Amino acid sequence: MKTKKGLAFTLILLTMVVGMFCWWKFSKNGPDHYYTIEVVELHEGGFGYKILHQDEMLIYQPFVPAVGHNKPFVSKEDAIKVAQLVRNKLESGYGFSVSAKEIQELNLSVSY
Template sequence: MFIVKIGVLSLVAVCLSYCSGRTNAAGEKLSCRSMQVEGGYGYVVVYGADTLIYQPYIPAIGEKTAFTSEEDALKIGTLVCRKLAEKQPPTVSREEIVENLPSMRLPAAGR
């Protein structure tokens, strides 16, 4: 478990250093895109041609559930993208999901 945490922290550090508001040689910037997945939608955060985050499920809810709409996936993906641009960790809490998607019914916490 400790090794997994170190790996995740390393990935976040690389993402943050890579996405420090710079553009690549082609002038491309950090962006978020929706994607259709089995059962709904997810999102990807890209920097130029590089995929930084591939998120096929709603984060922070404790189960593998896709977003029901493209708009919902983009709301959370845009939040993650903004955090990266502001040099914050790209994590999303359950509270942020509820705050940004108030009509979404989430499973009970702690499952």
């Protein structure tokens, strides 16, 4: 009787550990859903950014989005601000689009 209870307890514990591992591996915050940012210096001047997912380029943004013209970011810091916004949206499941209002709220170095 004791061995059956011990075996049942061990199986339940093992199932819980495997379940927790699977949840961590496949959850939104697990390693398969990690996005990285790379700032790129453009040949024509200014900066852009890349967002990578598992070392594969997902987004390449060589200019400030949502402002109606194709101007690059003036500084690395500006590119990072927008890239972080986009990354946070991706990680939260909200897509990746950025509005003109969100760009204005980030107080970038460029006037629009």
